[in-house]
Amino acid sequence: MGSTKHEKADIVLDTILHRRSIRRFDSRQIDETDLHKILQAGVYAPSAGGRQSAVFAVCQDREVNVRLGKIKRAISNPHMATAGNYISKDQPSIADDPKITDAFYSAPTVIYLFAPKDFLFSAEDCAAAAENMMLAADSIGVGSCYIGQGWTAFADPYGQEILKKWEIRTDYYGVAQLLLGYPREGDRHPEAKPRKAGRVIRV
Numbered sequence: 724m725g726s727t728k729h730e731k732a733d734i735v736l737d738t739i740l741h742r743r744s745i746r747r748f749d750s751r752q753i754d755e756t757d758l759h760k761i762l763q764a765g766v767y768a769p770s771a772g773g774r775q776s777a778v779f780a781v782c783q784d785r786e787v788n789v790r791l792g793k794i795k796r797a798i799s800n801p802h803m804a805t806a807g808n809y810i811s812k813d814q815p816s817i818a819d820d821p822k823i824t825d826a827f828y829s830a831p832t833v834i835y836l837f838a839p840k841d842f843l844f845s846a847e848d849c850a851a852a853a854e855n856m857m858l859a860a861d862s863i864g865v866g867s868c869y870i871g872q873g874w875t876a877f878a879d880p881y882g883q884e885i886l887k888k889w890e891i892r893t894d895y896y897g898v899a900q901l902l903l904g905y906p907r908e909g910d911r912h913p914e915a916k917p918r919k920a921g922r923v924i925r926v
């Protein structure tokens with residue numbers, strides 16, 4: 724028996740509603756099969772003009788990820804969450820907890836998204852790919868978190884060295900990072916904040 728179109732839509736919607744940013748990761752590395760599925764979702768994302776120019780550098784070297792995460796943390800603005808406000812109580816971000824020194828939260832896998840410097844849609848291409856990957860990740864029990872302003876991780880000599888080592892084209896820049904890892908055992912899955920009213924305008 725095939726499922727009806729609404730049953731299929733509900734499966735997709737359940738994943739969309741369930742996905743939350745995860746920043747507290749189990750130290751165990753993610754399975755290759757899980758990673759493969761997540762990457763497949765990324766490379767099949769829409770891209771402006773169908774150009775498929777974004778590239779996905781998958782790094783599972785913890786030392787490198789922590790070092791880049793610390794560089795990024797050191798130059799990040801820690802004042803995004805204001806008094807009485809918070810980004811996530813369950814999964815605190817660097818804006819919630821000044822004691823967090825790694826902007827990648829010790830994620831065992833970090834996907835560094837690069838795209839052409841001189842292309843109007845580089846950010847959108849990477850964001851679309853990242854969202855596809857976050858949904859695929861959630862559907863198989865892998866936690867994820869999108870990290871914006873990706874270029875800041877490469878803003879010092881070590882970052883520059885890594886770009887050379889990974890052979891990232893010099894006409895490309897770091898748009899964003901996607902963190903992946905299993906959520907810590909025993910952590911409750913965060914709830915979505917209430918949705919703000921009035922954002923959908925029927926015209």
Ligand SMILES: Cc1cc2nc3c(=O)[nH]c(=O)nc-3n(C[C@H](O)[C@H](O)[C@H](O)COP(=O)(O)O)c2cc1C
Nearest residue numbers: 742743744746810816817868869870871872913915
């Ligand atoms: C463009 C963009 C940039 C983001 N950058 C960061 C970041 O640098 N650090 C971080 O911890 N979370 C980052 N996030 C995750 C958001 O904080 C998160 O999506 C938001 O608080 C809503 O929570 P949810 O993803 O659990 O629904 C970013 C999300 C987006 C869309």
